[in-house]
Amino acid sequence: MRRIVFALFLLLVVSCGPNPPAPVKVMAIIPTETGSYETREVQLTTISNLTALKGTIAELVGAGRIIVDDSDPLQRNLPALNDTQRFEVIVRDRGTDVRGNYLDRAGTLWPSDFHTWNMTTTYFNYENAFLYFQDVLPPAAPPTELQGMRVFYWPEVRINTAAPLTDNALYLSFIKSFVVAPFEKDQRIPMGMNLGIIGHEVAHKVWGKRVFDDQGIHPALTTWSLEPFNLLKSLDEGLADLHGYGATCQSLARCRSEFLSLSISDEAYAKQRDVARNDACVDRNLRTALKSFSQDQWVRGREMYLYGNVWAVALYQAGVRSGGELGVKSIIKDLLTAYDDESDDSNGTGLKQLINRNVNNSMAFTPEVVAGIIARHITNVEMRRAFCGEAINRLQLECLNADCSDKMVGNPCMGASPRTTCERIPPTMP
Ligand SMILES: [Zn+2]
Incomplete structure (x- = not known):
């Protein structure tokens, strides 16, 4: 009998782990x-x-x-x-x-x-x-x-x-x-x-x-295909890297832009995706890939992440230059309001609205228009101008005017001057 009781007890110990109510202290x-x-x-x-x-x-x-x-x-x-x-x-x-x-x-x-x-x-x-x-x-x-x-x-x-x-x-x-x-x-x-x-x-x-x-x-x-599709996928990936950085700020180690290097064995590649790198630029090769790669080529290659990284860097650098880590957090908040914005103000359209309105007109989904929507949602004027300067330069935005007023609805980049971090490559369009 004792043996049976003991066996039963063992069974209970094995089948029921500890399930204390939250909060639970655990290693x-x-x-x-x-x-x-x-x-x-x-x-x-x-x-x-x-x-x-x-x-x-x-x-x-x-x-x-x-x-x-x-x-x-x-x-x-x-x-x-x-x-x-x-x-x-x-x-x-x-x-x-x-x-x-x-x-x-x-x-x-x-x-x-x-x-x-x-x-x-x-x-x-x-x-x-x-x-x-x-x-x-x-x-x-x-x-x-x-x-x-x-x-x-x-x-x-x-x-x-x-x-x-x-x-x-x-x-x-x-x-x-x-x-x-x-x-x-x-x-x-x-x-x-x-x-x-x-x-x-x-x-x-x-x-x-x-x-x-x-x-x-x-x-x-x-x-969608070619540039509109590739841009859309890259935004999803690059902004995810920016949020990955943002999430690390919750840890005891505080904000760590190099978090990918901890887990990805190809260290050079992990560094290329660091949202804090200052040398991120769209160069000729990346721009050619953006405009010519098929869906399949883009999602299988690294260009999708590298082009997305340039977007993340433009946001990060604008935030960090204007207000350090808190500046980055502030620009991330503005970015998230740009994801979905139904506000009546015709200039307030978000990315969701832009995409849905143009499902059958993908050519309207351009880097210039997307940058304009993000810029419009940046509430701090100095930070908005900083983002415009970063984006126009790093992403090689193809505008006739220095502040891209010819391509962005509502002229959100008024007063911005492009940075000179990246060497300008000649535009593909007149
Ligand atoms: Zn991803």
Whole structure:
């Protein structure tokens, strides 16, 4: 009998992990004040089931199978499907609850295996990315899209490839799910443990909700090509890097623009995406690629990120020159108001409105017009002029007038003078 009771007790211990109510004190691997990663006690304030890593902000799902396969007849017309249908034909295995294992040491829960360290820290990073967006989004439009974020942890993902995806973190807009892929080659900070990278991925969800009107596959992405398409994709990526930087400001290590270098093994490439680099310029090669690459070439190559980086740098430099880290935060807030703006003022149109109005007229979606919309939303005049000067110079905007008044509605760059950081390349248009 005693043996049976003991066996039952063991069963209970094994099947029920600790699930204390939030806030939960738990150990995670995070960057400390010096930037070095260490184990530190943190509080998860939104967790409702610690062992399954589920809470109001994020829900981790283990061992799913996500297969995008163009030869699959069920996937022949993904844009025509609704969210649920698309999820059903792409997610072949919906996965199971993850299981974290913890040891209780004086009221603090210590992960007892690698995956639990990784998952706990990943959840903590989603909480911080949420806090970042809550802080910078307009109070009238709180980040409701960042509730219950679905995160496939260590799934099998194939996107038209035979080999499963490894060493990456993704937001898959077409199934509105995040992926923390297995790592195989990279020996650096795992992506899920990198707050900047989680911030980058979460930024895609914010963009999808606000600029793409929550459409998993926006019609502009299927019908546009060349410069309008490439510009649209680059904005999504480059601004996600800027938000990744912004999210790092939530950490003890404070704002770190070099966050990609911590996790990406190609260090030269990671540096090229640093939003604080001062030498980011559109050069002849990048401009030729922007104007001539097909959709496929653009999304598979690095140019998409490098062109997006020039946008992020223009914003970052304008912010930092006008007011340091707080200046960058201020310009990020203005940028987010530009994502979606229905205001009656005809000059107040946001990016969402510009895209939707021109779904069948992609040529109206130009770098000059986009820069004008962002500039119009920058409230501080000095910072707006600084952004205009950065954008006109770095992005090689093709305007007849020095302040681009011929291309931007409402002349938001009045009084701006282009910087001279980048060598001017001759315009392609007269
Ligand atoms: Zn991205």
